[in-house]
Amino acid sequence: KNIVILISGSGSNMAAIVKTAQREGWQDKFGARVAAVISNKASAAGLVFAREHGIATEVLEHKAFASREAFDAALVQIIDHFDAPEQPALVVLAGFMRILTPAFVGRYTGRLLNIHPSLLPAFPGLHTYQRALDAGCKVVGATVHQVTAELDHGPILAQAAVPVLPGDTADRLAGRVLTQEHLIYPRAIADLLQKI
Ligand code: GRF
Secondary structure (H helix, E strand, O other), rough: EEEEEOOOOOOOOHHHHHHHHHHHHHHHHHOOOOEEEEEOOOOOOOOHHHHHHOOEEEOOOOHOOOOOOOOHHHHHHHHOOEEEEEEEEEEOOOOOOOOOHHHHHHHHOEEEEEEOOOOOOOOOOOOOHHHHHHOOOOEEEEEEEEEOOOOOOEEEEEEEEEEEEOOOHHHHHHHHHHHHHHHHHHHHHHHHHOOO
């Protein structure tokens, strides 16, 4: 099974998935490997890590497309290289900062995952930590979920909770939650690989 990871930035979740796959021998265990990393930004630091680890990389600049539909259609074409009816790829969003069209989501239903930096269903969307601080939340966290047409919704596969400490800022929370993301995302993917 091919795993295709979509990123926009640092790609630390992608790197955690790649490292866990290697450490745990996903190839032998599940016949699965991270086959490609696709970024909508050429400057995404995660692309360097992927190349250094011998993973195929592609850059698809969303700005080059007139519409979301056209961008998603081009994205599907790239993913198609790693996707086959008898061997459907897992499509993993890891800090991919684009909203996907219903057509894209529908195509990969059940094998399209996302990680979101809040305890969903609380705080879908952006600026989750500041919103959680403003609301006086005592715990924050991250959620791995199946992607559905509605943004940051869909069946929850894994969550990690992190307590809010006195003096916490959005940045400090983001750092502590990210450490947990690096544990739960590879775990959730391995669980899914075991089932499919
Ligand atoms: C993570 O906090 C993730 O939850 C959010 O974007 C961030 C991506 O970080 N969707 P990275 O690119 O994996 O380092």
